[in-house]
Amino acid sequence: MKTILKKEETLIVFQGNTDRLFDYFVRDATDGEFLNYVELKGTAQEGMKEEDLEKCDFLSGIVGIPIFSERFVEKSSYFLNQECMFYPIEIKCKNRVKTFYLTKINCYQEWIDYDSSGFRILVDGSKMLTKPIVTKVFDNEFYLTRDTITKSRWAASEKLKKFVEEHKLNVEFEIVR
Incomplete structure (x- = not known):
């Protein structure tokens, strides 16, 4: 979003x-x-x-x-x-x-493919996720979910997107692949 x-x-x-x-x-x-x-x-x-x-x-x-x-x-x-x-x-x-x-x-799913995703190497040698690649299929039992590993990354479901469109709420969605 x-x-x-x-x-x-x-x-x-x-x-x-x-x-x-x-x-x-x-x-x-x-x-x-x-x-x-x-x-x-x-x-x-x-x-x-x-x-x-x-x-x-x-x-x-x-x-x-x-x-x-x-x-x-x-x-x-x-x-x-x-x-x-x-x-x-x-x-x-x-x-x-x-x-x-x-x-x-408070909903978590493992949805980022870390082997295919892009990272930036920080000064201390650690990696920071910059471009998450999603290869896992979401179950449609959620509206908003966070990744189980990178908790700062979260995603909205198609159900939520449809709800937003039906109620004419002013939110945009990004497609993460």
Whole structure:
């Protein structure tokens, strides 16, 4: 999934400790207890306009955590609540503030073919996945899923894509091969 915005500098920058957000939402390294004591806030980069907040149902954050609009969550929560947890976040763009939801995906599948995928070698010699290749067939029992190995990579099913199209939600989909 990706935002419908076709311009540069439209990522959401989270305020506060992004390590804790990443540890909970992506790495599953914490229990998320800190979320009971913080107010989640984010700021749009300078390329986003105030009216973009009204038309987007998905925003991209700098840490790779899915951010969905209130409209998207209201329409999909009856089935996505089984796979995801939603946390309200105030997104500020210029002078406008709007509620969106950070999403923790709790469904996992092994779907990346690591032998065929592209990697970048980092300074310390470790590899970072840059171009995942999907060769495994997804089961259609999910809407959103994360890879079991690279938890920062997640995918949407055809069922979710169809739901988005039927409800005319403003989300785009990337095809990963």
